[in-house]
Amino acid sequence: MSEIIVNKPIIFVAGLPRSGSTLFMNILGQNPNFHVTPTSGILSSLVQIRNSWDQNDAFKSQPKDLSEKIKVNVLRSMLNGYMAHSDKPVFIDKNRLWLEHIELISALIGRENIRILVTVRDLRDVIASFEMRSRETSMTSQSPLERVDAVAAKTALGRVKLYIDNMQPIGRAYNAIRDAMTRGWGDKIFFIEYDALTGNPKATMSALYPFIQQENFQHDFDHVEQVTFEDDSAYGLAGLHTIRNKVEPQESRWPSVFDEFVTQDKVWMDIEKLAYFWRNYLQ
16 A cells, blocks of 8 residues: 555545445444544535635735645644544545545545545435435424425425435535546545445455455444444434444335326436446446
């Protein structure tokens, strides 16, 4: 492995929401060499510092090369400080928006050290999973989509259209994956398909270890202890980050969640064409 510019190797996990990333992180967490995170906030902090730095008159008045060098050193120190609490040799950090900022990652750790694991799933089931969580939440609380567009959020078809909006989690994550490939980062991305992870977890996990340049580990897929936790009230939907302790195949849920009024609509038919969009990038 190339020299690590930061204090330890860091592997990034991104991808579609509701595509098994929480399960995936907790499987990875069985490896005693890995520190795994819930959804991480360090990315937004790095971006905020980067942006405010560029707006600071004092830094703007310095020679450009010097200011850029200091800025990178500060951001790299933030990343090192963020990982310093763990004595495990490899740090695995989850945030679906890492894909929007791969160039920033490259500046901090070096292009040759970038490894991004991207969880993906049939887009129809991603949407169905959100819909199930939305229906459960709306029993006693206002769902996030109601705050975006109260009228559209009153129907299943209206909610589908909102789910895939570029400003909403599914649409934004989809665009992040597509654009990362457009920007030429495909060699730094390894896709983890939800159906493969739950249907054949041993083969799926074994395949990723060479990519992350770590020694293979024998995971226990019958007893996955949850070690990452998130308060889902922060996201406004119930049951987003609780896992099953046994890894096993899951039936496709979208046929039972949506009726023909939704599935025969042009919007849904367009989604079907893109359901496994990432496979276009697989060799």
